[in-house]
Amino acid sequence: MSKRVLTTESGAPVADNQNSATAGVGGPLLLQDQHLLEKLARFNRERIPERVVHARGSGAYGYFEVTDDVTAYTSADFLSTVGKRTETFLRFSTVADSLGGADAVRDPRGFAVKFYTEEGNYDLVGNNTPVFFIKDPIKFPDFIHSQKRDPFTGKQEPDNVWDFWAHSPEATHQVTWLMGDRGIPASYRHMNGYGSHTYQWTNEAGEAFFVKYHFKTNQGVRSLSSEQAAELAGKDANSHQTDLLQAIERGVNPSWTLHVQIMPAAEAADYRFNPFDLTKVWPHSDYPLQRVGRLVLDRNPDNVFAEVEQAAFSPNNFVPGIGPSPDKMLQGRLFAYADAHRYRLGVNHTLLAVNAPKAVLGGKADNYGRDGLMAANAYGRDRKNYEPNSYDGPAETGKALSAPLAVNGHTGTHEAPLHTKDDHFFQAGELYRLMSAEEQARLVANIAGGLSQVTRDDVIEKNLAHFHAADTEYGKRVEEAVRALRED
Structure with a gap:
């Protein structure tokens, strides 16, 4: 087998990776040593901004298998379909500490x-945890500031943590979870997972249901006391990462059983408390x-940075049949998560392997987003870069992913309200009729001059129909002028 050759970023072979080029023996370094400069410059840029929250994380690949209809x-x-499997990636994390923090700490x-x-x-x-500290996203930056390192002392301060909670009585439920026996999981494998928020499911008939997700660990729930956690964190700050990695490498694949709670949408309005309040659970008796x-995890990432650190999750990544609820915290996260990834990873982060869709056009989204930092899918000759178009590019389905949300008597919709005289053309016709004869002639000539150069007859016809709808004379004059120019 031939020996692999070390290359520069441009692909040129590297002659010497042990010694920098100098001006004579022992002389100063040379600016012409491209490999040295490139290597140092790239090293300076190895790190990207860490997540403000959930910075410390681990992850693994696996699959989800449907067991119930x-x-x-x-x-x-x-x-x-019962038995259907879908590939998955699961990222675990602590919330408050930085990328270098310990795993065995009391934290969600x-x-x-x-x-x-x-x-x-x-x-x-x-x-x-099935709940959270706050129920309105406007409080989230303040909450995180109170939990993160103090700007003066440079460390987490109990004064800040508890002061915020003192002024946020809605946090009491989550504080009770956090300070209880399950506040420090023994490992990522030995804890439950929750969607926490309320989401919406919609069936084929268009009926809506609100749901909460519960992933119950099949390894059993195991937790650490404060004393055990302090000892473990001192011995191995990466204890949860170590456990997850080694378990999967040994073939001891962790798994969770997914259950949901289902509330018919019509019952939400009369429920005895707000079912979209993230600080509350739905009693199982209801x-x-x-x-x-x-859910089974069976494969470790090959590169933690590329696949765990750069994994980007956004709650607004829905699929047909699943959508959001009026949960205010969820609504805030629909914006904040995607925005964080665009900042940390760039607008083209969805092209990274861990984030790219697997089953759409062989692993890339099919839309009209273009350019930006690290653009790799800049469609060119194969299709137009706008929508709608006449060139068989990807088009909208006209089918909503989920049922519209009815909140306080108002239904969310993409449709504009209807009025007695609300079309696209009548004011264009009124403007045409206000013009003098000379203005109308110039208008017709200008339109015909551009439209006559179009190569597709169907595009010309669609545009002519617009002018006819605005005013019969207007449309007739444009059509005749276009025909005359195309016949020349």
């Missing part, structure tokens, strides 16, 4: 699942757990 509640294709754990479905990626971004399937 839930088609009465959702039309999501990846949940459509992120539990973010990316389903690589045949209809695009579905991201379910939750925690190992809405029992219903089994859906099994």
